[in-house]
Amino acid sequence: MSESTSKPRREFRNVDFQLITQKYRLPFAGKVSILHRVSGALLFLSLPLLITVFKESVTSPASFADLGSGFGGFLLKLILLVGLWGFMHHLCAGIRYLTLDLHIGMDKQTAQKSAKIVLCVSLALTFIFAIKLFGAL
Template sequence: MAEAVKQARPEFRNIGIGQLARYRLPWAGKVSILHRVSGALLFLLLPFILYLFEQSVTSELSFAKFSALLSGGFVKLVLLVLIWGYLHHFCAGIRFLLLDMHVGVDKPSSAKSAIAVLIVSLLLTAVFGLKLFGVF
């Protein structure tokens, strides 16, 4: 009699390599992964960031050297990636602090805040990028 009442337990399997391309990660997961990537990017490029800061504040001659270095297109692209990394890490960090305070932990508001983080960080990056490339 006890065997007839027993229900089948759900079986969870790991995702295989072939299924990775078809797996749809939720927005909150994408923001979490990008938060980790941006943090690692900022950490790994910290010597470059410190070098740029040192060149900008040491003397007038080093500032002129800094300005000449920033006139190159490749360096501006690297700087734009650093700007995105910082802005995304900052915005996502605020989101995660709010989640730690149990604000917006339900699924719909979590998805909305994740999309908001992506939009805000990309819009701010676009504004700083336009300023960096001298559009305004």
């Protein structure tokens, strides 16, 4: 019998065991993708809270004043700021994914650049709204 000479088979290792010994770096576009999902879940799960706060704010002038009274309104402003970040990031990343769906910016360098732009723009917009929300402007 003749023995066949074949290429050595590739070895696939379990990723769970390698995470302890090696560090895997998630690409920047992957981080933006995960943040897009987190911001979408945040927006969806915060809808009942936002609806309740809106309902209480338009009920009467006294209930509107009561909403802003806790911690000098800081707690409500912080909740609104987190919601604003979620909205800004989800909006910017959604526009990025729509352009990717149109096959614009599909190469690696452009995709990495657009991911960085999404994160910078969403954080800058959130910072601008935070300054306005906390009364510095």
